[in-house]
Amino acid sequence: MRPRDPGMGVPTANLPPSMAIFPIRVFGDPVLRTPAEPVEEFSSAYERLIEDMLETMYEAPGVGLAAPQIGISKQIFVADVGEGPFVMFNPEILETRDTWSFDEGCLSVPGYFWEIERPGFAKARGFDIDGNEIEVSGDELMGRVLQHEIDHLAGMLLLERLPRRVRKQALRDLREDAMRPTDR
Ligand code: ZN
Numbered sequence: 636m637r638p639r640d641p642g643m644g645v646p647t648a649n650l651p652p653s654m655a656i657f658p659i660r661v662f663g664d665p666v667l668r669t670p671a672e673p674v675e676e677f678s679s680a681y682e683r684l685i686e687d688m689l690e691t692m693y694e695a696p697g698v699g700l701a702a703p704q705i706g707i708s709k710q711i712f713v714a715d716v717g718e719g720p721f722v723m724f725n726p727e728i729l730e731t732r733d734t735w736s737f738d739e740g741c742l743s744v745p746g747y748f749w750e751i752e753r754p755g756f757a758k759a760r761g762f763d764i765d766g767n768e769i770e771v772s773g774d775e776l777m778g779r780v781l782q783h784e785i786d787h788l789a790g791m792l793l794l795e796r797l798p799r800r801v802r803k804q805a806l807r808d809l810r811e812d813a814m815r816p817t818d819r
Pocket of ligand 1: 740741742743783787
């Protein structure tokens with residue numbers, strides 16, 4: 636997902652210059668609908684991938700990025716809601732509560748935002764790059780990012796969280812967009 640206002644506290648500094656920026660897969664790419672594989676072995680081999688995912692996310696700019704969005708069908712996401720970057724491997728939602736409405740967007744559905752109501756608070760459990768179990772939780776943007784990114788790892792886009800009628804219209808809009816001659 637990305638913030639509606641790119642100035643939303645997203646830090647872009649402090650990144651070594653050697654990192655790579657991946658192209659972000661967009662709506663229609665089958666990898667986005669495929670449930671990602673759990674990571675079985677935690678190794679430093681993932682360090683470079685994580686750095687590149689963060690670089691790709693900051694450049695977009697976004698507040699979260701899941702591995703399937705760069706074509707890697709593994710249960711990994713990175714995020715930074717303004718409190719510093721973190722990564723979760725094999726995350727699962729442990730608990731949600733309350734509700735919160737937010738204009739939610741997704742780097743894989745560029746240019747669109749929909750007001751989506753979801754639980755306001757979410758707590759997730761997963762692993763860090765060393766295989767240590769970690770828990771991350773938060774309200775509002777943090778809670779939303781956790782739910783949004785973990786949806787990605789299940790092969791689910793935010794479109795599936797829209798009320799049925801809104802979703803139909805959204806899909807029509809996306810189809811029209813896709814058919815329009817583009818100079819992008
Ligand atoms: Zn997304």
